[in-house]
Amino acid sequence: EAQVTQNPRYLITVTGKKLTVTCSQNMNHEYMSWYRQDPGLGLRQIYYSMNVEVTDKGDVPEGYKVSRKEKRNFPLILESPSPNQTSLYFCATSPPGANVLTFGAGSRLTVL
Amino acid sequence: GDSVTQMEGPVTLSEEAFLTINCTYTATGYPSLFWYVQYPGEGLQLLLKATKADDKGSNKGFEATYRKETTSFHLEKGSVQVSDSAVYFCALRGQAGTALIFGKGTTLSVSS
Numbered sequence: 001e002a003q004v005t006q007n008p009r010y011l012i013t014v015t016g017k018k019l020t021v022t023c024s025q026n027m028n029h030e031y032m033s034w035y036r037q038d039p040g041l042g043l044r045q046i047y048y049s050m051n052v053e054v055t056d057k058g059d060v061p062e063g064y065k066v067s068r069k070e071k072r073n074f075p076l077i078l079e080s081p082s083p084n085q086t087s088l089y090f091c092a093t094s095p096p097g098a099n100v101l102t103f104g105a106g107s108r109l110t111v112l
Numbered sequence: 113g114d115s116v117t118q119m120e121g122p123v124t125l126s127e128e129a130f131l132t133i134n135c136t137y138t139a140t141g142y143p144s145l146f147w148y149v150q151y152p153g154e155g156l157q158l159l160l161k162a163t164k165a166d167d168k169g170s171n172k173g174f175e176a177t178y179r180k181e182t183t184s185f186h187l188e189k190g191s192v193q194v195s196d197s198a199v200y201f202c203a204l205r206g207q208a209g210t211a212l213i214f215g216k217g218t219t220l221s222v223s224s
Contacts, residue, residue: 004155033211042201042216042217043214045211101212
């Protein structure tokens with residue numbers, strides 16, 4: 001079954017404590033992306049990756065890092081989380097040249 | 113830049129009522145247009161899409177027509193069910209773009 005798996009699904013942490021949200025896909029897709037969802041703002045893209053070792057900033061990259069060392073994984077790193085990064089995060093993937101994204105189930109992060 | 117505007121919610125309907133959720137867009141050229149649906153506690157799923165003017169996307173009784181002249185892609189369903197309760201997102205992908213650009217989402221609540 002085609003899947004995008006995110007972990008953790010829920011996390012409460014404190015300001016400044018580094019954390020990583022993992023994302024893994026089993027579809028062998030080259031394109032992967034991270035979005036955050038906030039009430040009244042919809043989904044906004046944080047970072048995306050067109051292929052291994054190729055990453056680019058989206059609309060709201062500040063405070064985040066990503067890496068793409070292998071095709072299936074695209075972790076989102078918060079080096080020093082702050083309360084304004086409290087949000088619902090989604091990882092997504094699509095095959096090359098395709099318009100349709102497959103999303104993970106989401107990771108709800110709370111930063112106190 | 114490209115943008116999507118969709119009607120504010122929440123939309124509250126009784127079962128079997130007619131549904132319209134308005135979506136308009138701003139983009140250069142010929143974007144691809146999408147409706148995604150997010151059921152409670154889940155990630156987004158593609159509901160339907162249209163890739164060129166006058167195309168009609170349809171799925172699960174939902175329809176939307178790509179109207180270039182009015183830059184619109186309104187979502188309609190003739191008879192909603194309780195199980196249609198969800199958040200609906202209109203989105204576009206520009207001709208040269210890599211990111212999906214989302215509207216802010218419209219919450220639909222259907223009661224029996």
